[in-house]
Amino acid sequence: MASPPPVDLLDQVLELAVLINQDMTGSLAQRGLTPARTHLLWELAHRGPSTQRDLAEALRVSARNVTGLVDGLEATGFVTRAAHPGDRRATLVTLTAQGEREMKRMRDEHVQFADALFKDMPQARRAALAAGLGHVLDRLRTLIAQQASP
Amino acid sequence: MASPPPVDLLDQVLELAVLINQDMTGSLAQRGLTPARTHLLWELAHRGPSTQRDLAEALRVSARNVTGLVDGLEATGFVTRAAHPGDRRATLVTLTAQGEREMKRMRDEHVQFADALFKDMPQARRAALAAGLGHVLDRLRTLIAQQASP
DNA sequence: TATTGTTATACTCTATAACTATA
DNA sequence: TATAGTTATAGAGTATAACAATA
Numbered sequence: 400m401a402s403p404p405p406v407d408l409l410d411q412v413l414e415l416a417v418l419i420n421q422d423m424t425g426s427l428a429q430r431g432l433t434p435a436r437t438h439l440l441w442e443l444a445h446r447g448p449s450t451q452r453d454l455a456e457a458l459r460v461s462a463r464n465v466t467g468l469v470d471g472l473e474a475t476g477f478v479t480r481a482a483h484p485g486d487r488r489a490t491l492v493t494l495t496a497q498g499e500r501e502m503k504r505m506r507d508e509h510v511q512f513a514d515a516l517f518k519d520m521p522q523a524r525r526a527a528l529a530a531g532l533g534h535v536l537d538r539l540r541t542l543i544a545q546q547a548s549p
Numbered sequence: 550m551a552s553p554p555p556v557d558l559l560d561q562v563l564e565l566a567v568l569i570n571q572d573m574t575g576s577l578a579q580r581g582l583t584p585a586r587t588h589l590l591w592e593l594a595h596r597g598p599s600t601q602r603d604l605a606e607a608l609r610v611s612a613r614n615v616t617g618l619v620d621g622l623e624a625t626g627f628v629t630r631a632a633h634p635g636d637r638r639a640t641l642v643t644l645t646a647q648g649e650r651e652m653k654r655m656r657d658e659h660v661q662f663a664d665a666l667f668k669d670m671p672q673a674r675r676a677a678l679a680a681g682l683g684h685v686l687d688r689l690r691t692l693i694a695q696q697a698s699p
Numbered sequence: 700t701a702t703t704g705t706t707a708t709a710c711t712c713t714a715t716a717a718c719t720a721t722a
Numbered sequence: 723t724a725t726a727g728t729t730a731t732a733g734a735g736t737a738t739a740a741c742a743a744t745a
Contacts, residue, residue, distance in 0.1 A: 402672040403679045405663035411682040416566035418689050425696075435712060452726060461714060466728065471711080488721045488726040513555035516688050520681070522552040528681030529553045531674055532561040538666050539568050546575075585735060602703060614736060616705065621734080638703040638744045 412535070426508070430501060431475050437505075439468050440477060440494070444502045448493040450483060477501065562685070576658070580651060581625050587655075589618050590627060590644070594652045598643040600633060627651065 427437055442457045443449060449457075455465045469492055472478040477498040483489035494502065517525060577587055592607045593599060599607075605615045619642055622628045627648040633639035644652065667675060 402675045405667035406660055408667050408675065408679055408682070409659070409663035411679065411686065412565065412569065415562060415682060415686055415689070416569060418686070418693065419562065419566060422689070422693060422696075433711070450726075460712090462727065463715080463729090464713060467712075483726090486722075486726080488719095490727070509559070510556055513559035515692060516685050517555035517558050519688070520684055524677070524681055524684065525552045525558065527674070527677035528685075529558055529561065531670070531678030531681060532558070532565060534670055534674065535666050535678075536561065536565055536568070538669070539565070539572070542665055543568065543572060546572075583734070600703080610735090611737060612704065613706090613738080617735075633703095636703080636745075640704070 432477075432501070433471075436468055436472050436477070439465070439472065440498060440502060443478065443492060443494055443498075448481075448491045450486075450489045451492060452489065454492065472498075582627075582651070583621075586618055586622050586627070589615070589622065590648060590652060593628065593642060593644055593648075598631075598641045600636075600639045601642060602639065604642065622648075 424434060427433060432440075438458060439454060442454060446453070446457065451462060451465045451469060454469075455462045458465070469478060469480065473480060476495060478492050479495055481491045481493055483491050520528070574584060577583060582590075588608060589604060592604060596603070596607065601612060601615045601619060604619075605612045608615070619628060619630065623630060626645055628642050629645055631641045631643055633641050670678070
């Protein structure tokens, strides 16, 4: 089996990233969601009701941006704003029933999507792929850490 | 070696996609470029001087959007607009010397980045990774084609 | 009449800075 | 004085629709 040059491997990974991204963005759009708003919903589902300040830190985004994202999600019925019981400056953002439903559906579809991509892959190749991806992820994290510090 | 469940594989791929995307976006920003503008430069480098209409089709984006992208690239010195010799309605967008230099540098760095990620990977694992990625890309293309037609 | 690119308008994501209400 | 969130302002990417110049 010929060993492909690094550039070809990188190009494969990039193409995969582009296709997956397009596929997911399209699915979200059908439900009236965008990647940024979905990211916020995802955090909310993991953390439970949160202040906008906490969401801004979790998403690594400005407070102003969170105001806009919550505005959009509130208008489309995925979240509500409520008074914070202990701090009258703060707002608690909470998933609505619709928001909970969407998150559940998203989790289910995530699993289905993974099955569709990998279920017919032989066990040995699956393990080899995981090992290869792990290697690349390690290298990439190292590179990013080096860029950040010096 | 245990075979990982599909969801774990998908999550690995998604994390890789996110990290690579962040890395590339950061590199581009240091040169005053954005992903969308870079995409246009890339097409231009491959096709040679092109009308905005052709660029819009190549990028699968509205004509209005190309006007904006070319405005930005012109203002930052990467491209120029010139009269089309045979059609006075049309504009020919052309890479400047600076634009050509940037594209060359980008190609070089692309290769270097690939080397940094994959050079220390054993040949056998490299081949296995390419095979695994090929499998996923095939499945994904099939899924997308199915979504598009029915 | 059809096509090329622009102006007009609008929505989303993103940021910083100034400001209000509260701690 | 510091913090939570908003308004004000700005730039980038995206879209559709109307319009001018040209084919």
